[in-house]
Amino acid sequence: MSDGTLYDKVWEKHKVTELPNGQDQLFVGLHLVHEVTSPQAFGMLEERDLDVAFPDRTFATTDHVVPTEADKRQRPFPDREAEEMLSALERNTADSGITFFGFDSGKQGITHVVAPELGLSQPGMTVACGDSHTATHGAFGSIGIGIGTSQIRDVLATGCIAADKQKVRRINVEGTLGEGVYAKDVILKIIQDLGVDGGVGHVYEYGGSAIDALDMEGRLAVCNMSIEGGARAGYINPDETTYEYLRGREYVPEGEAFEERKAYWESIASDAGAEYDDVVTIDADGIDPLVTWGINPGQVIEIGDAVPSPADFDARTDREAAERALKHMDIEPGQSMLGYDVDVAFLGTCTNGRVSDFEAAARVLEGNTIDGDVRALAVPGSETVRAECERRGIDETFINAGFQWRRAGCSMCLAMNDDALEGDEVCASSSNRNFVGRQGSKDGRTVLMNPAMVAAAAIEGAVTDAREYLDDDPTGSAGGVGDGEVAD
Amino acid sequence: MADEQHITEVSGTGVPIPGDDIDTDQILPARFMKEVTFDNMADYLFYDARRDDDGERNEHPLNRFEGASIAVVNSNFGCGSSREHAPQAMMRWGVDGVVGESYAEIFRDNCKSIGIPAVTTDHETVTELQAWIEDNPDGDVEIDVEGETVSYGGRTIDVDITDAMQEALVEGIWDTTTLMYSNMSKVETTAASLPYVENA
Known part of the structure; x- marks a missing residue:
């Protein structure tokens, strides 16, 4: 059994009591809400005549169903179902006194992009959201847990979830990433080694030299895909990179209060002598970019492999x-993924929809145009990301290359809006996720890769x-890998 | 508050849903989640897998075993998205219990939340049961939640269930909102002790 890890400490601080069914009642310090998995939960509260217990610890935005084409975002949406879902969320949050980041706020976007960039996600918190990618927030050294709708009801009504404590697996990712290799490649490598169900029953603690060297946006990408490895939560211990990222963000205290809060953050990091249920080491030194060849994220190879x-x-x-x-993707064993025909390019999501992701892609696109047969969508993870990209002129690079530059949302990751494969x-x-049907067409084929x-x-x-497109770039700076930017 | 409901056993005819790593995008495709209630979810269960290219019903087991109550699945069932829409759709289609090799954690939590026992056993036992159901579509399969067994065709096999799920279902305390709501004063104390919670 683990002892002295961040997970043990955060669990202990948030444990309210043990329940008669043997589970722990765990306080949720940050509850993130979106339009798809919450309306039924608000309905259940209404049936029981219960109020939201901690509206100040609950924040909402809209991401899954929203159109990403600017001219389709006028209300009411032409899509009647999407309009009903967003209206329900606006009504429910207003009635409950929950802060809602809607279109007018300029901060709308994917929950797992919005909460980190506003400084809502902080070390030593428990974070819950009705979305399996809630592990993302673990990048700060919090425990992010994806939950179902009945559990959303639990959190709304009581501020708590009923949970079983998991085992803790320490994953040491060692080595230096080469030019043009990113955090996305690191997490795909981990899933390749440990499998899509390797993390079931475990929380992943990521560490080691390759993780330490990542900036916060890279760490968010790693933790984001914990669930693709079967781990419901994954986290990275907070360090100076974490604290410097948080300093000055909207929901982070300033001055003396920042230092006090930082003392708490430092206190919850895993002890040097912490005990883990198991420890594995992943060799990430000199890995090539990875791409999936199959229909789950563990079916993945380094780009040069067969x-x-x-x-x-x-x-x-x-x-x-x-x-x-092999049948679904229509490929043969021994074949290379290099040269596999692509019809659509999709850049965005809670995994890779942050400024550094668009920067990394823009470096490749600069001075090039996309293939005439390719439909290409660039979908910022939030309106904040979009504004920053536009401030830096990154949007121009995309538009000049032939990409459609969209507004924020989940978009073609799961195709709940008009953005879908055909x-x-x-x-x-x-x-x-490269699951069959995930991007909106049951015969559609997804190849996961870095931006x-x-x-x-x-x-x-x-x-x-x-990397063929990076040869003439002498700067060697790539988003996601913070060489030189890491404070310690 | 919901009445206490003890779930000690569930039974009925079975439906085999073979395949490992069946994700919740297959169980309930995302495009059908654009509704603010779960009421219609049964209509969308395995929507794409149950239809051929012309949109006609194919030979998918859910089309052949209408009226079944016990789903029998393989390993890592319900992986991927956290959507409760998936077990809600199964429940509304008629599934009262699941026997499988293993489940993704959020899926199993969601089953517990809505009172569906999800028990596990090994690969061989599961495939035997799936084959038996194919041969005996009208045969009864019973999950004894309390005794941790599954009975069918005159035989009884031992199965596993997590302590939390068993306790919750048998004692009728799977409605965790009711359970946790009774501890609100302790919740306030915990919240107030956290350095990042203000006004608690």
């Missing part, structure tokens, strides 16, 4: 999954090693 054969896998389940994947289109995607690789795929109309 698509594996089902016979290469020891486990029966992996062999059967590989057979299904037929058996192939999408080069910076998102997190620079999405840009290169858009230019070539095929999966490409984006």
Whole structure:
């Protein structure tokens, strides 16, 4: 059993009591709410005549169903169902006194992009949201837990969830990332090694030299995909990179109060002698960018490697999954993913929809135009991200290259709005899931990759090693990898 | 507050849903979540998998085993998105209990939240049960939540269930809102002790 880890400390501080069913009642310090999984929960509260217990600790925005084309964001939306969902959220948050970041606020966006950039997500918190990518907030050294709608009801009514404490697996990611290799590649490498269900029953604590060197946006990308490895939560201990990111953000205290808060943040980091349920080491030194070849995020290879054969896998389940994947993706074992035809390029999401992601892609796009047959969407993770990209002129690079520059939302990650694959289109995607049907077409095919690789795929109309486009860049600065920016 | 409801056993005919890593995007495709209630979710259960290219119903087990109460699944069932829409759709379609090799954690939590026992056993036992159901579509499958067994066709097998789920269902305390609401004064104390919570 783990002892002295950040997870143990945060759990202990937030544990209210033990419940008769043996679970712990855990206080939720930050509850994030969006339009898709909350209306039923607000309805359940109304049925029981209960109020929201901690409206000050609850924040809402809208992301899943919103249109990302500027001219379709006039209200009411032409999409009647989307309009009803957003109206319900506006009504529910107003009635309950919950802060709602809507279109007018200029801060609307994907919950897991908005809360970090506003300084709402902080070390030593418990964070819950009706979305499986809530682990994202673990990048700050918080415990982010994705929950279902009945649990949203629990949090709204009581400020708590009923939870079982998990085992803690320390993942040491060692090595130095080369030019054009990003945090996305690190988490895909971890999932390749540990599998899509390797984390079931565990919380992942990421550390080691490759993690220490990441900036906050890179760390957010790593923690974001914990659930793709089966771990419901994943976190990184806070350090100077974390504190400097937080300083000056809207919901972070200033001056002396900042120093007091920082003392708490430092106190909850895992002890040097902390005990873990297990420890694994991932060698990330000199890895190449990774791309998926199949229909789950564990079916992934470094770009130079060949698509594996089902016979290469020891486990029966992996062999059967590989057979299904090869059929769906229409590829053969031994084939390279390089040159795999791409119809759509999608850049954005809670994994890779932050400023450094658009910067990394813009470096590749600069001076190039996308393939004439490719439909390319750049969808900022939040309106704050969009404004910053536009301030820096990054949007111009995308538009000049032939990308559509959109407004913030989840968009084609799960296609709950108009942004969807058609037929058996192939999408080069910076998102997190390549499940069958995920991007809106049951025959659609998703190839997950980092943002620079999405840009290169858009230019070539095929999966490409984006590093070919970086050769003439002497600066060597890439978003997501903070060499030189890390304070300690 | 909801009345206490003890779930000690569930039974009925079975439906095998074979395949590992069946994610919640397959169970309930995202485009059908654009409704503010769960009322219609049964109509969308495995929507794409149950239809051929022309939109006609295919041979998917859910089309062949209408009226079934016990779903029998393989490993890592319900992975991916946290959407409660997935088990809600199963429940509204008629599923009262699930037997499988393993489940994604959020899916299992969601099952507990809505009172669906989700029990586990090994691969061989699951595939035997799936084959038996194919041969005996009208045969009864019973999950004994308290005794941790599944009975069908005259045989009884041992299964596992998490302590939290078993306790919650058998004692009728799976409505965690009611359970936790009774501790609100303790919640206030915990909140007030946290350095980042103001006005608690």
